[in-house]
Amino acid sequence: MTKRFGPVVAVDDVSLAIAEGEFFALLGPSGCGKTTLLRMLAGFETPTKGRILIDGEDYTRTPPNRRPVNMVFQSYAVFPHMTVSENIAYGLKMDGVRAAERRERVAEALALVQLEGLGDRRPDQLSGGQRQRVALARALVKRPRVVLLDEPLSALDAKLREELRFELSRLQDRVGITFVMVTHDQDEALALATRCAVMHKGSLVQVATPADLYEFPSSRLVADFIGSVNLFEGRVRVDESDHAIIDLPEAGITAWLDHGTGASETVQIWLAIRPEKMELHKRENGAAPPVMEGTPEGYNVMPGTIADIAYLGSESVYEVRLETGKMVRVIRPNLTRWDQEDFTWDEPVWLGWHAEAAAVLLQ
Template identity: 55%
Template sequence: MNSPVLPVTSKPWISGAEPPFVRISKVTKRFGDFYAVDDVSLDIYKGELFCLLGGSGCGKSTLLRMLAGFETPTEGRIEIDGQDMAGKAPYERPTNMMFQSYALFPHMTVEKNVAYGLFRDGVRKAEAMEKVAEMLKLVQLTPFAGRKPHQLSGGQRQRVALARSLVKRPKLLLLDEPLGALDKKLREETQFELIKIQETLGVTFIVVTHDQEEAMTLASRIGVMNAGQIVQVGEPPEIYEHPDSRFVADFIGSVNMFEGRVSEDEVDYVRLDVPELQGPVHVGHGVSCTIDQKLWYAIRPEKIRLTRERPEGVRNAFPVYVEEVAYMGNLSIYRLKLASGKYVHATRANLSRHEEDTITWHEDVWASWADNAGVVLTR
């Protein structure tokens, strides 16, 4: 949730001020009868840190490998910096790829690992070592130049792999689950280092990840994938606050989902009959729908307010029973049971160290939310 909010002028996907740097047009990859990637079209712009996000087997790594040249599209076209990549081998492309395993040479020092690609390309030693020193300084590994990979921590090995990928200054860096091998705290710290390095160099990054929080933190934009297809592309706040399908709403973060039918359809509001809530939900804006149409209503746990008395002037308020409370330090998660038997979750930020009269286990309370707090989904 920490992605910077950029002005529209810095968002070429909105302003149209420049052509896409990477253009994927109707790309399909089949393995026999299996569609790993299915008719994907996607534009990525120069200087972006773009994340492909999805679960295992959704096609994100296959799409990355086609960009790198390790797989050939069955159908479709890939362009990088205005050039068609058809028939170009990986070493002929303006790309480099950083693998999840890091693939460091265990018998080489950090310095030699980073320099390896430059020497393979015939760069003179003095020039190569100057570039290596510059890159090690950028990733804060200068004191470790003489060490070997087994003498480094996981985070340090990750930065060596990143330096090796960037030292040749590719136009496009492809990263396949780059932080997957790190523990949670180190992964969070490294995310911000990755953003800083990308902004410093201005290289376009495409990152594959299954971690929603990682994508939300890193990305200028996210492409959510499912079953070989891109199901939604948007900036992190758009993906989180305005998912356009039940899959995206459920995949990104935590959500409470209800099925309902339209009972009132007006220009400035919609009312849904929701059996699991045993009452109507008031939506404070118009929705493209018809009377009696089946829809789904999604509400995030942090949007739900818990009170012992029914709040005045709030249309969406429902009695619940507090069955469980999980204390997570920065927040508490409430597992609530509706009269219908359905369970929902609410979260509350723990803003002070000692709170008296806090709602706790085995209480009958009210769960409420604002008219515009939820999202209506048609698919």
């Protein structure tokens, strides 16, 4: 599909297949086209070019109320003058479903989202998390083939958002309906989705499982957007099937990989290393640098000085300045109650990584 608003191309020739029963996430920064794509699936926008097929049937020109699709909005959009039960039953009532069947299906929906006994309350008597569940129940009660979620948890506080992630995942697995979610929150997408699509400037950049998206990004853009990453520009010196040697001027060292890259020596590449895959070691005067696992001596180790520390409870984040001036981020889990005291500001350290830790990016 393509969608243009005058000279602006909001969605640029996107082709995508989503499996039945899948929890699929559209991920990307503001303005990347993900919400426009979701609105076209819902029927609120008409594609400039392309088709939307659901179970092989073309719904491109079908109005929203006649599509087998329901949408959960970021703002919940529950009716404040109606009770919880009336909110959930509203779509069924508009479809002419008989009162007895409405009551039965509303009771099922309330049980599904764990709101039994709250059907007579009004939205202003509910918490934010409960209102979000009402919006979900209203979408599910019509038994659509696809549920669309627009930033479903963004209006909630951090702790409640984390709790509802697990609930939403369990709920989708239980009902077996296809969920398509739009979010800019990487953690939310990685935690909930079976597959994610990263969008940039209206185009799909990479479609993959959360693990593959994080561990095997297709480009610097994806590596930098999904989580935190250290990127080192370099060139291949040796490239064999079982190992590669890469010069990294920014780091002032030579890197060793336990696999080939397939890249020419004339091509610029980048090594992407996640902060939690970096190691910190004390740098004592006169002591030899450590040897990284799976790596010959003298590779994948560089000297630096701790410039900043952020203690986050379960982990600590270290900003380390290399001798070249480049800043590198390291994340260490606080496995004991004293881990945060192991390193301090302005302390000289060795940074290193194992031979398999780095991803090679060609773009």
